[in-house]
Amino acid sequence: MSALDWSSIPGALPFLLQGMGLSLGLLLSAMLGGILLGTLLALLRLARRRPLAALAGAYVNLFRSVPLVLVIFWFYFLAPFILRRLTGRADAAVGPLYSALVAFTLFEAAYYCEIIRAGIQSVSRGQVAAAQALGMSHGQVMRLVVLPQAFRRMVPLLLTQGIILFQDTSLVYVISLSDFLGAAGKIGQRDGRLVELYLFAAAVYFALCFAASRGVGRLQRRLRA
Amino acid sequence: MIEISGISKWYGPRQVLRECSLHVKKGEVVVICGPSGSGKSTLIKCVNGLESFQRGEIRVDGISVGDSGADLPRLRSRVGMVFQHFELFPHMRALDNVNLGQIHVLGRSPEEAARKSRELLARVGLAEHADQYPAQLSGGQQQRVAIARALAMDPIAMLFDEPTSALDPEMISEVLEVMTALARQGMTMLVVTHEMGFARSVAHRMVFMDEGRIVEDAPTPAFFDSPQSERARQFLSRILRH
Numbered sequence: 269m270s271a272l273d274w275s276s277i278p279g280a281l282p283f284l285l286q287g288m289g290l291s292l293g294l295l296l297s298a299m300l301g302g303i304l305l306g307t308l309l310a311l312l313r314l315a316r317r318r319p320l321a322a323l324a325g326a327y328v329n330l331f332r333s334v335p336l337v338l339v340i341f342w343f344y345f346l347a348p349f350i351l352r353r354l355t356g357r358a359d360a361a362v363g364p365l366y367s368a369l370v371a372f373t374l375f376e377a378a379y380y381c382e383i384i385r386a387g388i389q390s391v392s393r394g395q396v397a398a399a400q401a402l403g404m405s406h407g408q409v410m411r412l413v414v415l416p417q418a419f420r421r422m423v424p425l426l427l428t429q430g431i432i433l434f435q436d437t438s439l440v441y442v443i444s445l446s447d448f449l450g451a452a453g454k455i456g457q458r459d460g461r462l463v464e465l466y467l468f469a470a471a472v473y474f475a476l477c478f479a480a481s482r483g484v485g486r487l488q489r490r491l492r493a
Numbered sequence: 494m495i496e497i498s499g500i501s502k503w504y505g506p507r508q509v510l511r512e513c514s515l516h517v518k519k520g521e522v523v524v525i526c527g528p529s530g531s532g533k534s535t536l537i538k539c540v541n542g543l544e545s546f547q548r549g550e551i552r553v554d555g556i557s558v559g560d561s562g563a564d565l566p567r568l569r570s571r572v573g574m575v576f577q578h579f580e581l582f583p584h585m586r587a588l589d590n591v592n593l594g595q596i597h598v599l600g601r602s603p604e605e606a607a608r609k610s611r612e613l614l615a616r617v618g619l620a621e622h623a624d625q626y627p628a629q630l631s632g633g634q635q636q637r638v639a640i641a642r643a644l645a646m647d648p649i650a651m652l653f654d655e656p657t658s659a660l661d662p663e664m665i666s667e668v669l670e671v672m673t674a675l676a677r678q679g680m681t682m683l684v685v686t687h688e689m690g691f692a693r694s695v696a697h698r699m700v701f702m703d704e705g706r707i708v709e710d711a712p713t714p715a716f717f718d719s720p721q722s723e724r725a726r727q728f729l730s731r732i733l734r735h
């Protein structure tokens with residue numbers, strides 16, 4: 269085995285950075301979309317209308333029981349198919365980026381739903397009663413009193429889920445997207461330096477996620493104080 | 494103003510209210526007392542529909558609370574409620590706590606609401622604390638903000654559920670003073686409390702509850718001087734000894 273040779277990395281930095289841009293873009297959009305959809309699902313799961321609650325519950329259980337890689341695959345193959353059916357145009361295309369975005373958002377929403385549901389339930393009945401006693405509608409009670417408190421309590425968990433999601437974005441290599449890991453792989457293939465590039469990628473993922481976890485931990489202690 | 498007529502309530506198989514009837518006229522102050530678990534909180538929460546009941550009827554200002562078609566939010570916006578544990582919204586400053594219902598329920602402009610809130614905070618002696626968060630206030634101060642929050646809705650009646658029982662002794666009087674002033678201004682009040690000094694000085698009538706029943710309902714002097722039931726006598730002697 270030859271010695272490690274890192275020389276192909278400096279020249280590839282712009283390409284790798286581009287890949288990181290895609291990873292972070294995926295992360296932020298999926299987090300935002302996932303939290304929005306997750307909040308909606310959480311409200312449905314807690315709704316008094318049984319069928320709605322059951323439907324939301326089935327959604328959550330489904331997505332939490334299948335591997336993320338499969339969901340990414342499905343949407344990659346399924347989304348263009350559905351679009352063609354809907355529009356009737358044989359050349360309708362979605363592209364791997366958008367299908368990945370949809371897959372991540374739908375998948376993450378299931379996990380965010382459970383975090384947010386726990387957050388909503390952690391707000392005491394007394395707070396709900398006080399809001400109702402002022403004459404607020406159910407929607408106002410949620411929007412003005414319950415959700416703001418739930419989110420404040422849930423921020424560390426939501427961020428921790430975001431760190432997991434960041435690592436999971438690397439799965440888009442299966443649909444040939446050049447996220448950070450994909451970009452590193454491509455450079456490694458080109459230069460015959462896969463080991464070095466994957467080591468480098470691992471170090472970068474580790475550094476970012478470790479720093480982010482530490483940040484979340486500090487935030488959690490501050491919120492508790 | 495508040496007419497409770499023969500209401501009964503069950504939690505599962507357990508009956509917690511047994512044919513309770515109680516009328517509170519406009520401007521009247523009625524104090525409810527009784528041992529813990531006797532159903533006082535449940536009864537008072539039925540008045541603004543925070544709890545449901547299975548039998549009987551409650552009318553507030555002519556509107557039937559138990560009706561399936563009753564506009565509960567609208568009814569609640571007209572009846573103030575003060576809770577044992579204050580229940581201020583912890584993510585908002587005192588001023589915003591008092592503003593909230595005015596803006597989102599009554600539709601007042603933020604400026605109008607803030608003017609009213611500052612006036613009310615001054616009235617409960619907290620003009621200086623408008624910008625503080627609940628966690629920065631003492632229990633007594635929090636409860637006074639909660640009273641201001643309820644008064645901001647211009648309620649036709651006020652419900653109090655043991656407003657001083659979660660307070661340190663030295664803070665009880667500051668809350669009772671605010672409530673006494675309110676009673677003297679003619680507010681219709683239904684108050685669950687064990688503060689018998691307060692009850693004696695402001696209540697027009699005393700109601701004693703035991704095991705889900707209204708056992709006694711009498712003018713205040715009569716209740717203290719000659720309680721009719723053995724249970725009320727026992728209760729009074731126990732509570733007045735302290």
Ligand SMILES: Nc1ncnc2c1ncn2[C@@H]1O[C@H](COP(=O)(O)OP(=O)(O)O)[C@@H](O)[C@H]1O
Pocket residue numbers: 504509527528529530531532533534535536
């Ligand atoms: N949510 C509930 N579920 C079941 N039982 C309840 C609930 N709330 C109150 N109870 C019961 O109803 C009875 C009356 O309670 P409550 O009205 O709180 O009494 P009080 O305010 O006089 O202390 C008690 O025995 C209590 O255990």
Ligand SMILES: [Mg+2]
Pocket residue numbers: 533534535655
């Ligand atoms: Mg009680």
